[in-house]
Amino acid sequence: MMADRLLLALGLSLVLLTVVSAKKGHPWFYQKCNKFFEDPEDLFACRTNKGMCVVKSQMCDSVVDCLDGSDEDPEECWPDHEEYCDTGFNDKWIQSQPLEKWQCEDKMCIELCRVCDGEEDCHDASDEDPKLCKDKTLRQILDGVEYQCQRDGKANEL
Numbered sequence: 001m002m003a004d005r006l007l008l009a010l011g012l013s014l015v016l017l018t019v020v021s022a023k024k025g026h027p028w029f030y031q032k033c034n035k036f037f038e039d040p041e042d043l044f045a046c047r048t049n050k051g052m053c054v055v056k057s058q059m060c061d062s063v064v065d066c067l068d069g070s071d072e073d074p075e076e077c078w079p080d081h082e083e084y085c086d087t088g089f090n091d092k093w094i095q096s097q098p099l100e101k102w103q104c105e106d107k108m109c110i111e112l113c114r115v116c117d118g119e120e121d122c123h124d125a126s127d128e129d130p131k132l133c134k135d136k137t138l139r140q141i142l143d144g145v146e147y148q149c150q151r152d153g154k155a156n157e158l
Helices: 002-020 074-087 130-134 136-149
Strands: 043-045 052-055 101-103 109-111
16 A cells, blocks of 8 residues: 555655646646546647646646647637636735736637746737737836746745
8 A cells, every 4th residue: 555655655756757847838737648537538649749638627727738739729619718818817916916817829728927938828929929028018017027927036836
């Protein structure tokens, strides 16, 4: 019993270590398909990342989990993305301030503080458009909400 728990813990740690190094992809939901304990019917195979999966409940949730972004494909996810933009930011607060949203060109919404942060959060990468990120007015707005993605000097997982 104790040996089984130790092997399970070591196995999960190894999976997490290999996934955390990925540029995109959430380490809790993106991993080799055969490492999930869920029924294979409950998994979505990332399109271009052979052998990598996410749990289907993580599809179309406005968080890119697959390295190729296929779990947030705008053609399949637009109804969910539209609903998330309308209601997903309701009652979300950071340091007594409402969490601000930004709508990507493909209609997915992300936290405003994630725009021009050096990481592509939108499926279409419109949040890192160089022309957009050079806009001085937008820079002032982003500087005003940057704290929403920071806590104790570390990025928030929102």
